[in-house]
Amino acid sequence: MTLRIPPGTPVLTAQAMRDAEQACFDKGVAQGELMERAGAAVAQAALRFAMDRSILVLAGPGNNGGDAYVAARLLAERGHDVTVAALGGKRDGAAEEMRQRWTGNTVPLEQAEPRAVLIDGLFGTGMSRPIEGAVKAALHRLVAAAQFSLAIDLPSGLDTDSGGDMGAARVDVTVALGSLKPAHLLGYGLERCGHVLLADIGIPISPEVVKLARPRLTPPAPDAHKYSRGMVVVVEGEMPGASRLAARAALHGGAGYVLLAGTGSADAGPDALVHARVDDAKALHDLLDDARVGAVVIGPGLGRSEAARAKLEAVLAAPHPTVFDGDALTLLGEGATQCFAKRDAVSILTPHAGEFARMFGKNGRGKIERTRDAAADCGAVIVHKGPDTVIGGLTQLTVANAGTAWLSTAGTGDILAGLVGARLAVEGRCGVCHAVWLHGRAAELAGAAFAADRLIRHIPQAIEECL
Numbered sequence: 001m002t003l004r005i006p007p008g009t010p011v012l013t014a015q016a017m018r019d020a021e022q023a024c025f026d027k028g029v030a031q032g033e034l035m036e037r038a039g040a041a042v043a044q045a046a047l048r049f050a051m052d053r054s055i056l057v058l059a060g061p062g063n064n065g066g067d068a069y070v071a072a073r074l075l076a077e078r079g080h081d082v083t084v085a086a087l088g089g090k091r092d093g094a095a096e097e098m099r100q101r102w103t104g105n106t107v108p109l110e111q112a113e114p115r116a117v118l119i120d121g122l123f124g125t126g127m128s129r130p131i132e133g134a135v136k137a138a139l140h141r142l143v144a145a146a147q148f149s150l151a152i153d154l155p156s157g158l159d160t161d162s163g164g165d166m167g168a169a170r171v172d173v174t175v176a177l178g179s180l181k182p183a184h185l186l187g188y189g190l191e192r193c194g195h196v197l198l199a200d201i202g203i204p205i206s207p208e209v210v211k212l213a214r215p216r217l218t219p220p221a222p223d224a225h226k227y228s229r230g231m232v233v234v235v236e237g238e239m240p241g242a243s244r245l246a247a248r249a250a251l252h253g254g255a256g257y258v259l260l261a262g263t264g265s266a267d268a269g270p271d272a273l274v275h276a277r278v279d280d281a282k283a284l285h286d287l288l289d290d291a292r293v294g295a296v297v298i299g300p301g302l303g304r305s306e307a308a309r310a311k312l313e314a315v316l317a318a319p320h321p322t323v324f325d326g327d328a329l330t331l332l333g334e335g336a337t338q339c340f341a342k343r344d345a346v347s348i349l350t351p352h353a354g355e356f357a358r359m360f361g362k363n364g365r366g367k368i369e370r371t372r373d374a375a376a377d378c379g380a381v382i383v384h385k386g387p388d389t390v391i392g393g394l395t396q397l398t399v400a401n402a403g404t405a406w407l408s409t410a411g412t413g414d415i416l417a418g419l420v421g422a423r424l425a426v427e428g429r430c431g432v433c434h435a436v437w438l439h440g441r442a443a444e445l446a447g448a449a450f451a452a453d454r455l456i457r458h459i460p461q462a463i464e465e466c467l
């Protein structure tokens with residue numbers, strides 16, 4: 001049982017999990033065997049927290065309920081006072097076998113009395129519709145009255161692939177079986193799952209999606225110089241503070257040379273930042289005619305005027321890897337897919353939910369699928385920001401719960417754009433995920449109530465932790 005979810009842990013959708021289980025069955029592992037392992041992992045976790053308190057196990061109609069019956073049996077064998085609150089009668093396959101092997105106290109779900117410890121095995125990855133009135137009421141009543149609650153695989157009432165709410169109650173601990181699911185990291189799941197533990201139940205997994213890992217970074221080579229370290233051009237806009245934040249983040253993010261292309265006024269430091277006067281799109285075009293440029297950042301504070309649009313066009317036409325953020329994304333709006341699909345150079349898009357919806361529309365699918373599809377349509381890397389950032393367009397989709405809620409302050413997105421630019425110039429496309437991790441780690445190091453400026457100071461320490 002893993003107490004802290006290790007870096008790079010696979011994240012499987014409901015279907016991918018079913019496929020992985022099926023591959024196990026095809027190799028001759030019986031369904032009952034997997035269910036025994038799942039129930040044993042749940043019982044092991046519950047034992048840690050239950051002490052000698054009485055336990056109520058909710059057992060639903062599917063295999064999540066089968067796991068619940070196994071856990072109930074194993075806990076009762078250990079001398080615990082266990083009651084099962086069952087939903088439905090006869091089950092199928094291994095779940096029915098486990099129900100029959102349970103010989104202890106059983107009551108119908110809706111008549112169950114609360115106990116100190118609650119184990120929720122009503123629904124897992126098979127949730128297909130919102131939980132209905134009486135069942136939902138019983139679930140919420142019993143979870144609220146328990147001193148400690150633990151969910152098997154997922155809190156019942158979460159949509160596995162989107163983290164959408166279908167009537168879930170918040171539990172203290174969730175034991176994820178076999179792998180993480182998107183709902184452990186996305187949307188409502190972030191709050192409803194409580195502390196997530198991961199139980200290895202021996203199902204081989206080949207992941208399409210992983211949880212963001214701390215990167216391993218390499219220091220500059222002995223013969224490095226400022227240009228070989230990575231040169232970043234940040235395009236200054238109508239709100240120069242935002243682009244300065246991005247430029248300073250790029251400087252602290254490991255780039256060798258950062259050039260702010262705008263008014264050319266060096267009044268607002270730091271002194272290491274190089275200021276180039278760029279009055280219009282033509283001047284920007286000329287500035288970008290430089291093979292040493294490793295990455296361009298455009299969007300923070302850019303504005304939405306015709307002049308801003310002309311600068312954006314100049315950057316789009318340039319051959320350099322580029323981070324498109326904020327106003328650059330808003331200016332493109334619905335035309336984004338077409339525009340990026342025909343761009344040859346590497347494009348990294350860093351939209352928040354609103355910018356993403358303006359470019360790619362809103363539909364009912366989960367954040368992982370929407371990000372993956374948009375990245376594929378654009379031929380770009382997309383960092384779909386939020387407390388549950390999803391990065392699509394690289395070899396593996398990555399989900400990050402990086403940082404803290406204190407990141408919800410003005411300027412932190414500009415800093416991420418600059419940091420992505422720096423890591424892109426230093427390491428190429430793989431640097432995108434690294435930047436997201438460094439940004440989150442810098443937020444942890446910055447502590448409470450920081451202003452965005454202060455976040456930048458913590459980036460070098462975050463980098464040092466990865467060397």
Ligand SMILES: NC(=O)C1=CN([C@@H]2O[C@H](COP(=O)(O)OP(=O)(O)OC[C@H]3O[C@@H](n4cnc5c(N)ncnc54)[C@H](O)[C@@H]3O)[C@@H](O)[C@H]2O)[C@@H](O)CC1
Pocket residue numbers: 021031034035038060061062063064065066067122123124125126127128129130131132152153154177
């Ligand atoms: N497939 C396997 O062999 C294994 C599955 N495992 C467990 O099995 C779970 C998935 O099992 P299932 O696919 O059977 O699905 P679930 O047990 O999550 O639930 C499916 C059942 O609930 C019903 N249902 C769905 N939504 C409902 C609603 N709103 N109201 C009332 N009934 C509803 C369905 O009709 C079906 O009978 C995993 O989360 C995990 O706990 C583990 O035991 C490991 C092995």
Ligand SMILES: [K+]
Pocket residue numbers: 064120121122123124151152153154155156
């Ligand atoms: K559950």
